[in-house]
Amino acid sequence: GVIALMGGRCGAGFQPAPGSEGLQAGSPQRTLVQAGSPHHNLAASGDAPLLLGILMECADPIETPDQLEEWVEGGVIAVGMAWWRGSRYAAGNGTNHKNDCGLTDLGRELATRMDGLGVVHDLSHLSQRATDDLLEHTDTTVIASHSNCRALLDGEANPDWQRHLSDETIAEIGRRGGMVGLNLVRNFIKTGLDRHSTNDRPTINETIAHVEHVCSVMGHRRGIGLGSDMDGGITANDLPKGINSPSDLQKLGEGLRAHRWNETEIRGFAWENWTRFWAGDPSLA
Template structure:
């Protein structure tokens, strides 16, 4: 079985909304059913490493929120800290119980911001090994001040996306827009000093451009797809998807784009609330191809499935319902049609090699070597490329 690194899973949030993360899918309870994700389903599907999120979002001024368990009054830094801390403590409890293994804390900084990383194929994780998990903060509001980042990094946070849909005290989000704030610049500088990785997913275009101008470090987009394949700026949600220029810049810096499997992030025009109107696996693979073509190589794409990230299994591509279906992406990527696409350096099988490989490559600090090694045990395990 191929092994995968998934760069975006809202595991703690799912537990907060009532899911038994230790149960089989049929018995997991909670919201967002039918479900795709529990810790056993990840193990059964060959997901051996991931970035697990601390997901929070400010309540709208009118008091509405779709995520009450993870929400806090806008501008209330202490309430945001408490919301984030609840999820952090869940990950720490799972680690103490031995069901996950947290990636090492507080890496030393990288010698070069564009250092190449090549995972080793020799360290496939055993099927019964704990899930190797790095903590990704999705919306930075739980960090009360940039100076407090040290405490979160000490606790295991290794990557941060500064905003979600509404934005944060640090950056504009993809829903409401806005720039990187002065506090966001200070936070970005401290992230660079500590070796914490920047995640562009959910940043507004303005904030993305500001951040890329502020830092020259490796950046990732943990769970984003290609704007050009989703009606461009005519799409009302255009800022949620990556421009060709941003994708190319991520590749230039040695970063990774994680393929998002949420159905309306793969194809537009789908019927609302129709579980039978789902994109195809081939349409998902088209985003992989587009990223590879823009970057000029195949090292810059991985998986950031976002399974059960506010959706159910019915909102994934047709034929993918659980992590056990992920090898179908590899099979589709190895079809001969790939060879006929524009990029001459992509041979049959090569895209199958890169799916699931990668987000860990952009975690450059020495302490992240374990994640890079785990991420190599992907589709290449059964590819001929």
């Protein structure tokens, strides 16, 4: 919950939810970010509220693109057009590459409406072709909310290769002033793990390797933040060693410090990079 997140020194996050009512009711410790409304006056640190945004993972609940505005009014600020199986709008990362339809005509229409309403595109879970199609269709800022580096996960030899970001995609996200959110699911950090073992978990250093790679490709440390994927169905055995709950997320900061990140950069990873992104800070570009 909120207390565990703040205990882990996390100041911003996404909430999978059908609407904003549950987030807004009786929650002085958290503030719901709205699409197209920069929060320049909010800094997610100290006594400031935890910033939450509703991200839709798979756009199929939006039956037609003209319904998007209703979802935005309900609090949606970012949309990933597909999940693993794909959607009416785009192919997902589980799509056979030979049958990859990329972005559909309906998906292009939705993308245009998203741009008009200030809704952010999330590339996580899109197939490679859908990613390429979207980046060609729109020149807006994009994110990959919970994805890691394909180059560190056996490249295209990995059966799940489309779930991970190519260096070209990472570079383009950075060029547009976007963000990559680090995924903490163990097989998205390291290949060859025994999925049936409760002890075969990647180390903090192996996790931070993805952070460092994103920064190397982008050329700066302002486009990386926590993505986690800790949104249900994830146990401690699915996470890096030493991270058993949100309260342990500060151990990533300790690891970054050991890699000679300064305190400003560590705060950036923990929350400030995401906060600046939602505030529309041009320094990210």
